[in-house]
Amino acid sequence: MTSAGTAILRTSHLLGIEALSLDEIVSLLDLADTYVALNRAAEKKTALLKGRTLINLFLEASTRTQSSFELAGKRLGADVLNMSVRTSSVAKGETLLDTAATLNAMRPDILVVRHPDSGAAELLARKLDCSVINAGDGAHEHPTQALLDALTIRRRRGSFEGLTVAICGDVLHSRVARSNIHLLAKLGARVRLIAPRTLLPADAERFGVEIFTDMREGLAGVDIVMMLRLQLERMAGAFVPSTREYFRFYGLDREKLAFARPGALVMHPGPMNRGVEIDSAVADDIAVSLIQEQVEMGVAMRMAVLDALARGLAQGGRNR
Amino acid sequence: MSGKRIAFRNALLLDPATDLEVRGGLLVENGRIADVGSRLFNDAEPADPEVIDCKGLVLAPGLIDMRVFTGEPGSEHRETLESASRAAAAGGVTTIVVMPNTDPVIDEPSLVDFIHRRAAATASVRVVPMAALTRHLAGETMTEIGLLTEAGAVAFTDGDRTIANARVLRRALAYASTFGALVVGHAEDPDLSAGASMTEGEYAMRLGIAAAPTAAEAIIVERDIRLVELTGARYHFGQISCRASLDAVAAAKQRGLPITCSVSAHHLALNELDVGSYRTFMKVKPPLRSEADRAAMVEGVASGIVDVIVSSHDPQAADTKRQPFAQAAFGAVGLETLLPIALTLHHEGRASLLHVLKALTASPARILNLNGGRLAKGAPADLVLFDPDVPFVVDPAELHSRARNTPFEGRKFQGRARMTFVGGECVFDRGKEKKS
Numbered sequence: 001m002t003s004a005g006t007a008i009l010r011t012s013h014l015l016g017i018e019a020l021s022l023d024e025i026v027s028l029l030d031l032a033d034t035y036v037a038l039n040r041a042a043e044k045k046t047a048l049l050k051g052r053t054l055i056n057l058f059l060e061a062s063t064r065t066q067s068s069f070e071l072a073g074k075r076l077g078a079d080v081l082n083m084s085v086r087t088s089s090v091a092k093g094e095t096l097l098d099t100a101a102t103l104n105a106m107r108p109d110i111l112v113v114r115h116p117d118s119g120a121a122e123l124l125a126r127k128l129d130c131s132v133i134n135a136g137d138g139a140h141e142h143p144t145q146a147l148l149d150a151l152t153i154r155r156r157r158g159s160f161e162g163l164t165v166a167i168c169g170d171v172l173h174s175r176v177a178r179s180n181i182h183l184l185a186k187l188g189a190r191v192r193l194i195a196p197r198t199l200l201p202a203d204a205e206r207f208g209v210e211i212f213t214d215m216r217e218g219l220a221g222v223d224i225v226m227m228l229r230l231q232l233e234r235m236a237g238a239f240v241p242s243t244r245e246y247f248r249f250y251g252l253d254r255e256k257l258a259f260a261r262p263g264a265l266v267m268h269p270g271p272m273n274r275g276v277e278i279d280s281a282v283a284d285d286i287a288v289s290l291i292q293e294q295v296e297m298g299v300a301m302r303m304a305v306l307d308a309l310a311r312g313l314a315q316g317g318r319n320r
Numbered sequence: 321m322s323g324k325r326i327a328f329r330n331a332l333l334l335d336p337a338t339d340l341e342v343r344g345g346l347l348v349e350n351g352r353i354a355d356v357g358s359r360l361f362n363d364a365e366p367a368d369p370e371v372i373d374c375k376g377l378v379l380a381p382g383l384i385d386m387r388v389f390t391g392e393p394g395s396e397h398r399e400t401l402e403s404a405s406r407a408a409a410a411g412g413v414t415t416i417v418v419m420p421n422t423d424p425v426i427d428e429p430s431l432v433d434f435i436h437r438r439a440a441a442t443a444s445v446r447v448v449p450m451a452a453l454t455r456h457l458a459g460e461t462m463t464e465i466g467l468l469t470e471a472g473a474v475a476f477t478d479g480d481r482t483i484a485n486a487r488v489l490r491r492a493l494a495y496a497s498t499f500g501a502l503v504v505g506h507a508e509d510p511d512l513s514a515g516a517s518m519t520e521g522e523y524a525m526r527l528g529i530a531a532a533p534t535a536a537e538a539i540i541v542e543r544d545i546r547l548v549e550l551t552g553a554r555y556h557f558g559q560i561s562c563r564a565s566l567d568a569v570a571a572a573k574q575r576g577l578p579i580t581c582s583v584s585a586h587h588l589a590l591n592e593l594d595v596g597s598y599r600t601f602m603k604v605k606p607p608l609r610s611e612a613d614r615a616a617m618v619e620g621v622a623s624g625i626v627d628v629i630v631s632s633h634d635p636q637a638a639d640t641k642r643q644p645f646a647q648a649a650f651g652a653v654g655l656e657t658l659l660p661i662a663l664t665l666h667h668e669g670r671a672s673l674l675h676v677l678k679a680l681t682a683s684p685a686r687i688l689n690l691n692g693g694r695l696a697k698g699a700p701a702d703l704v705l706f707d708p709d710v711p712f713v714v715d716p717a718e719l720h721s722r723a724r725n726t727p728f729e730g731r732k733f734q735g736r737a738r739m740t741f742v743g744g745e746c747v748f749d750r751g752k753e754k755k756s
Contacts (some may be wrong), residue, residue, distance in 0.1 A: 195496045196498040197495060197497050241464040242464050248466060314330075
């Protein structure tokens, strides 16, 4: 056992935000702050996870999240193995549970999994002996994204009390939106969703959020604007008629941003569709855009999550 | 619009929007109604250069026809915006709402603009386009409802096509509700009505004509009501034609759903027996129904469950109608018989004159959020002067439409437009028509 810290998480997995307590969240954010400092130092590496094995199992294409987890694992000294759609035997027709059994036999300590189906991470967590981190399951949750967003906001604004955050775009298919809704609510922010009706879940207000279908109305008085990525396959007419119409009514440009509170900040989980959900003039404006900062916070936040889970492994992990 | 003043005196003013029914006068200035009322111009001959003595005839808001097909662009031999507008003016119709079923289909902001520009250049009445709800009217992907609304489309419809896929329609309705856009649906199940030319019943059986049951309409009406309930979209049935649809719409309205509906004038005036000996001018979509269903439509207008009476004006060239019944094109011209048919309800004591006019003026204006359809100060001076009692016989040779496919040849009516004004300009004067 290498980690000396006190326990942060009550469970040995990070499957979603919904089940986390406020204490767990705040402790994770505090821990992440220390890793931000480490990542900015010349010597970025620790031996905290030395001897541990981290498997990145990405069954849905992702560059950003996968490399963020890879870097986080390596900076903490773990051995990192990347498995993607192309290299895994899932492409050859293997079931998820067979893949899980195979991976389990390799005795990893932490499995990071991204899967196109909601609930896949939870299924793996039940079947594997290691800690599982959900790096995005279908339209369900993407907890580390929400945590890194919260870290970014907290470092800029200090607190969530009194903040109004608008989450704009494809809420219907978005795990980022769901995780952020849970997290921001727990932290005390007011959350609004802004989208055309076709991209809002039918019972979205049951999340305890305010719903808007007009950007101008929805952005009025908002402190943080979180844009969501519009998946290419949704643009072809099934949910919105065209990218030009989407940009006209839901793309964040200076004109629409002007309706938000002065000094409002803009976030995007990436990768961006410029000219679809966001205008370059906004995305590239360092005075309002936190998009690059989010990427930096992503590595620190994931180091904190790995650290926290490793503390659990030291006490109850079965793969020692 | 005209900068001049026109004074109407000695008119029976009828304005359904304000329940106004009074003898009086009306003043037009700069294309708009400047004043209206019972005392206006009663005593003295006003000094205005143009004074029209209405001689006790009805002066009402010009009619708004919510369902007009033309052939422009793409089949101008059937009808152009210009020829349709002449037919409209002769029928007392000052606004025609044109369907997107043209070639190309009006499914692009630039094509909405095309209709506006062509209308401004050629048409004598106001032309208001509806845009397609799905691209190419294919029933698969929704159109750019936001951009089309900005371009000036007043509603979204696939015209005489039903969107078969309920998921496509659900999403289109949900998306339309985002913009508060009105969706206008056509209720005919495409599978049940495939190949059918008449309504299913004894008469179609005796003629040996393939027929579709009224259920083909009612099924879609009931389905679409469910989808409106799910999405909250504003929805208008472009036409209903049977008792089952009327009952379904009545129940939906009772539940407070944002649903309205129209009936075509020919479904108020004709039934399946009018097909007679395979008369293809009687072939319309949906088909002429039983007498019981026709009577239900009259009842629907009288009760107000049917909000609007439309012409469903659909000009067809002679070659597509001179065919065996099953092969003949659907459609009937109707702009010039819309008012006379509607007045029949008044003459038969089924509804007051004001109530009938409401279904032709204030109701379509309300549903489409149009500025006209009322005799109010500041409203556009779109007016029809008509004698509600004058008898006449429909003569296809006197029609102004480029097509002559009226199902009412030789039919006797009472009441038709005497003069029609759009923005204060006289666009039709029956007294100046050449006798043919």
